Amino acid sequence: MLTVEGLRSRYGRIEALHGIDLHIDSGEIVTIVGANGAGKTTLLRCLSGLQPVSGGEIIFRGESIAATPAHKRLGRGLAQSPEGRQIFTNLTVEENLRLGAFLFTDDRVDQDMENAFQMFPILREKRNLAAGGLSGGQQQMLAIARALMGRPSCLLLDEPSMGLAPILVQQIFDVVRSMRDLKVTVLLVEQNAFGALSVADRGYVMETGRITMEGSAGELLADPRVREAYLGI
Amino acid sequence: MPELMQFLLSGVTVGAVYALVALGFTIIYNASDVVNFAQGEFVMLGGMITVFAFEAGLPLPLAALIAIAATAAVGVALNKLAIEPARGAPVVSLIIITIGASIFIRGVTQLVFDKQLHRFPAFTGDEPIRILAATILPQSLWVIAGAVLVFIALWLFFTRTLTGKAVLATSNNRVAAQLVGINTNWVMTLSFALSAAIGALAGVLVTPITLTSYDLGIALALKGFAAAMLGGMGNPKGALVGGLLLGLLEALTAGFISSQYKDAVAFVVILAVLFAMPQGLFGRNAVNRV
Amino acid sequence: EIRIGATVSATGPASFLGDPEAKTLEMLVEEINAKGGVNGEQLKLVLYDDGGDPNKARTFATRLVEDDEVVAIIGGTTTGTTMSIIPVAEDAEVPFISLAGAIEIIDPVKHWVFKTPHTDRMACQKIFEDMKKNAISKIGVISGTDGFGASMHKQCIAVAGDYGIEIAADETYGPQDADMTPQLTNIKGTAGVQAVLNAGFGQGPSIVTRNYSQLAVGVPLYQSHGVASDGFIELAGAKAAEGVRLPGTALLVAGILADGDSQKAVVTEYKAAYEKKTGSAVSTFGGYAHDALRILVDAIGRAGSAEPEAIRDAIEGTSGLVGTTGVVTMSADNHLGLDLSAFRMLEIKDGGWTIIE
Amino acid sequence: MSLLSVEGLGIAFGGLKAVDDVSFSVNPGEIVSVIGPNGAGKTTLFNMISGVYVPRSGRVRLNGEDVTGFSPHLLARRGMSRTFQNLQIFQNMTVLENAIAGFHLSEKGSVLADLFGLPGSRRRSRDARTGARELLARVGLANAAELEAGSLSYGALKRLEIARALALDTKVLLLDEPAAGCNAVETAEIDHLIAEVAASGVAILLVEHDMKMVMRISNHIVVLDHGVKIAEGEPAAVSRDPNVIAAYLGTKTEEPSHAHG
């Protein structure tokens, strides 16, 4: 589904990714864990096209997309719920969701919106309010729901549980799990490493711009280094 | 009071001119948060190109169409050659680019055409229309109708169409707009084309009243900018109301108080409104939680 | 080679005046050089565009004297630019012929400063003379707030009393205004107004004229010499402009001047040459530059030297020189050398000019 | 007398009562946590206490003084500082300068002294710089001091905000989700930092969704739901409260069973 080979990226003169290799099979749920500043967000931004790559390849469904502009990647099935939520603060909640399905004009849009409202009922309550007025967690829900509106075949989630109440954190992981049934591939970046590894099939560990470990979720959960460095156990 | 009626008609005429210019600002602003200081040049181009096409023997409507199309092309070129390459630059830098563009366009116009004043005939004659004890020229009605129509079109565009929303989304959060699949470059191009076309339309409508010359744009842009801010930048309703209000203020001040200080009074009122409503009459308060 | 400097407002708010001035200077210098120059030497024109900004004008004047080392300066399209050039010319002791209207430029007389256009005061006097002739004693005035309008306004107020004329209504408009009906409505509403005088240049007077006709004010409208170009009739529309009176120069009516008119040859030649070269209608303002250069060249010729001091003295000695604005005779206490006879009272009839004297 | 006390605080947006009649108090050295579902009104409560919003009803008392509706800089002078859920970083400054800005009140002199670079002004700047470096070291950003703040990762920015808030001679510290975006290990570091600050006598008001952290360090917990206080008390008691479980905690647990150990 998604293969990354030797991916490099830089901010000005400073390289943030020093050659990342990873692959995700269709329908898989893969997570990346790593400390602050490891480069997780930078990697996701490269995948969605927000961040220019300076080397390496991104192959998505058999095609190289490293040079594809960001706005075209959604059309190919790659959607992202970005770090910092990045919602349209001046537009209403409903407009935010509608724009999530910008590429579509069919009837399914209404259905998708209905699903989003069912997933996060608070969004229905606030549908006509400016999204900027939402609480932090509510904005996070909106960002996730908006990404789903794009009908992705591969979903990139950057810390989706951030700022969510425990009850919703569980729900988010349920949503991720449910992607499996919908045959949506998920790449999940999470600081809640335990939660992430619990739903994922496989995982990568990232440190200062490099992948340092990979394995099945179970292996990583059991690995003492992972437990000490990321799970705090 | 027959004078009052005349002042009102004058105010509405001038106000409609300002409103048209102010409406032209809205689209580019809504797409990029940039106040395009070359907007006045679009108005000027609309007038000048029509003049020269008309004098070259084309029928007026055709000349006007050519002017609008050509100006829209200039708008697109401005975006492609100057704004797009500067992507990611701070908003002030973009503003300076538009100021540079306005100087550039003025310079080219003066070379291609000339520095003289020009005018073409009013669309439907110069016979004043009497309203109560006052008169208004038929061309003023064209300008007023133009302002209202452009307003309605823009209002529908921004509230009823997905493309309109995409324009708003682009300025609100460009990164997110790309993530939902909006081709932000295309949105910018579209916005410049539309803004320029509206500007040119304004130029076509107002030239029989205001005359035109290569340097007419600066003053119009300034007044249009003030009108747009009075109404609330980015909101078509604000542009229309702000423009009309500014025109009326000027006319009433010139009529009743002092023609010397009419611009001053207009600005004092704008200041007063902004103190009470820092976002203009119809501007929305951006909600940003901390 | 004789270097002559010029700084005019070819762009900016006064480009309406400065553009024809620049073109005229270039054209005439070319012409003169083609005919062998002055005293056997070619003229070299160093021309700058100050955009109407007095500060820039001063800088260019400094550049002309210090860097380009010119022997004389022509320019200062507006009174503001002229006033800021004067100290430079006086300091550097270089003759300076201004193209601006205000009387302050040459009154009191400054050793190195001359000018070619009539003063604004003379335009007012000419208009008031005509009003007096038509038994008009109470008028409304509307003037532009730019330098031209404000200066002429001031002069007209100052001399109106001399002609027994009362100014009953006094209005202004901004140079870029699009509609003057409120001001004109007020003038129209002022009891007893027998005529209206508009002091201004650029698009203002055209719009005033159109609004005037729209409101059917019904008393004579006088414009100033600021509108003196054929373009005005076209811009205001022949119908609206019908009956408008103004003090103009011979240049405007070159075609209908009496054959014996002393200026006929000069204005006809200039008009033809200018219109051929630029393709646009000749205006009074280009005429000012024409006269300035003629006076300068004449002086250099008579002085037989290109020394600034000698040129200055020769300019002061100009006598009977026929220009587009009139016949110029200067003296130590008159650095203008024109009188009221140089103005002709014109009226627009059937879309063309007529002389009403 | 409590250092910070809140009495009947309330505010509404449109028709929505975002916070309604909430009261509690915080003593020096105490850590009080405010928890509740998303949109319960926690951040809004913070905004009212810290002067960003003016409450529609109720009182805020700081050290006995009624400071309701005071603007933030006046509260800062009285020893209140805070961090933000939506980061408020001075992007146009370096990391170090961000931290120095935290010392504004102690380094501020007269404008003229600053303009003319008088020795007093320079000395105060120097002191602030030294203090700022110490703080950065404390939150683990010593190496990033000279970087532009905009180039830090999210987690690093969170810690920078905490450093900035600690700079002042703080008596009351409001922390809005300080551990968001940090993994378990990083959270534990922040934990220690907060406990340390509290131990030095600062009253701390904390909003956080990481229950492990909240339960571990809070002396007292206030639970909000729909703007209303639905429970309050000791961590252990609150975590057993069925209302709190239903509205907020949920039943399933994602934590490994020995995580609390």
Add this chain to the structure above:
Amino acid sequence: MRLTVKQTTLLVLALLIAVTPFFFPSAFYFRVGSLLFVNGVAVLGIVILTGFAGQISLGHAGFAGIGAYASALAPVHLGLHPAVAAILGAGLSAVVAYVVGRPILRLKGYYLAVASLGFGILVSMVLSNEAWLTGGPDGIAVADLGLRQALKKLGLELSAPEFWYFFCGLCLLVGAWLALNLYDSPTGRALRALHGSEIAASTVGVDVPRAKLQAFVISAVYASASGSLLALQNKFITPDVAGYMHSIELVTMAVLGGAGSVLGAIFGAGILTLLPQVLTVFAEYEQVVLGLVMMLVMIFLREGLLPSLMRQFTGRGA
């Protein structure tokens, strides 16, 4: 010893001012240099207001107008020495800025821009309408500063352009020194902080309205000083000095050079002062080239000339 940014900037400036005259082919270049410095002084004010504090003003020429006309009128009507008049003008500008700034600085972004624009237009309108006092659009003469004559008595004989070159250069140096002091001072940091986030600035104790007002007043004094220098140097002044074109020009200079950096802004002032002189060779194409240059600089050096070049050079910001 490593020089600080402040020391380097001042050193570079002082050297430029002192050394370039040796390469001047004619006295005219002193005139251009002095104009550059006069503009530079005003632009420093914009640096403080816009570059540091992030507040836009399109009306600063209004303060230049106040300074210029104070220098013109106070000697005539109050019998003051022109230098005292200039200081009075600066004081008056400060007071006006204080009064006007209080309400308008509550506005943000373009709303502040349009309000300040309105202020500037009001000033220039008064200057050109109240002809009885100001001489109207045609301007008014300004008394001689007399300093040149005084220097002459002391044995230092300078031509007018030379005198103004060095005098304005000195003023610019002092202005730059003050601005640089401010940058790295508590007040300067407070201004830059509120530029980044007003709310965060106020939670660390910055009195945001007051800090903005301070920046506004200081920048108004700079603009006023610039206006006074211009009036005294030209010995003649028109309302153009207060016109909105001049305001926009000042902002453009600052942004073109790099609004956040003192040296950059002076660079910007230099470019927009020199360019018209250079562009005269293009005659009719002058405007076209000027517009083109502005666009190209902003497209390729988007943070302003100097900061962008420094970044290219060192790989990081200046």
